[in-house]
Amino acid sequence: MNISKQVSLFTNRAVAATIVSLALLAAPAGFAFASVTTTLSPTGNGNFSSWDGDSNDVNDSDPVDCEDSSADGNDNVSTSVVNERESVNLNESSIPNGSTITGVEVFVWDQAPTTAGGTYQTFVHNDDTNITTNSGVDLATTGTGVCTAKSQVIDVADFVKDSGTDLEIGVLKTATNGSKVWIGAIRAIVTYTPITIIASSGVGGSITPSGTLEVDEGDDYPYTMAPSATYIIDDVEVDSVSSGRLNEYEFANVAVSHTIGATFEGGWTAPSVNSDNSSVSNPDTL
Structure with a gap:
């Protein structure tokens, strides 16, 4: 043939x-193209540092400890002063450059030192744009003997992540209830479109x-x-x-x-080799 x-x-x-x-x-x-989520933990102190304590006190893994003088030394950040802020840096290296960050959910673990009900909000700070976005809704400590997990979704403006992106999350003491607040841990789930x-x-x-x-x-x-x-x-x-x-x-x-x-x-096959071919002008039938 x-x-x-x-x-x-x-x-x-x-x-x-x-x-x-x-x-x-x-x-x-x-x-x-689908969105992706990743969990980011504190990697250092942010721009806001008015509360007592620092990022080392809110980077606990589960189980989270909110009390003072705990055995592991990672206790809490705390304040009763209205409008004081505390923030931590996040490590965004797991998010590819060029991804569009579309949402941040801030998770906190709180406890009341003596009187429950102390109010606060979470926030996100974008150091690239110097824009701070509060949650706009108060949270309140649940009790004096328990470290309670809570979260708030922050409505941040979409932005593109690059190698210089510096994203922070934090807490803001509010005036609704002035009782002191302990925060034992803080982290974020970041949503992005890569x-x-x-x-x-x-x-x-x-x-x-x-x-x-x-x-x-x-x-x-x-x-x-x-x-x-x-x-x-x-x-x-x-x-x-x-x-x-x-x-x-x-x-x-x-x-x-x-x-x-x-x-x-x-439907393609390579031609087989035929050693009997003796003429280029008249080759044997394949």
Whole structure:
């Protein structure tokens, strides 16, 4: 069978395989890039330090200790003075640069030294913009003998995280009830939308790396497409636009999210070697 007949024989099968592959790739093209959450703990003192104590006193892991003079030495920050603030720095290194931070939920563990009901609010401070956002809703200590967990979602303006981002969380003493407040621990759950590259492949080959990859803004990310036996690369789509039959593709200096997908055409075999071929102009039949 000559090459033209071999190609013709597999045409219908190749078209069918391509249709299946394109169906598999349709979802990433219109993919809504999902938000991610991460828990961040204190890594040092913030810009506000009016309460008694410091960041070392509010970085307890579970179980949290809110009382003074505890055995582990990590006690609390405390105040009864209205409008005093205390904040801690967060380590945002786990959030890729270029991600958009969309929400911060502040978690605290409080206790009353003598009289329950002392009021306070949590807040977020963005040192990049020098904007402090209070929760706007008072919390109150629950009791004198128990360290109680509470949380507030802070409505922060969306911003893009970079290598210099300095995010702080803290507590503000309010006037509704002037009783003293102990805070035994504080941390945050930060919600962000990362820059991602979503890579997928149809039947008959692979793309490496595959799946969803969170990436850092400004970095380069190479991809490799490889067909399986009896397949060739049919097309590589980058952000839903055909880029042709590529074995490799690199996203350089990434600034936004992307998709990449490969489809493969089946029915191909390599010609076998025939040692009896004696003439280039009249080769033996394959």
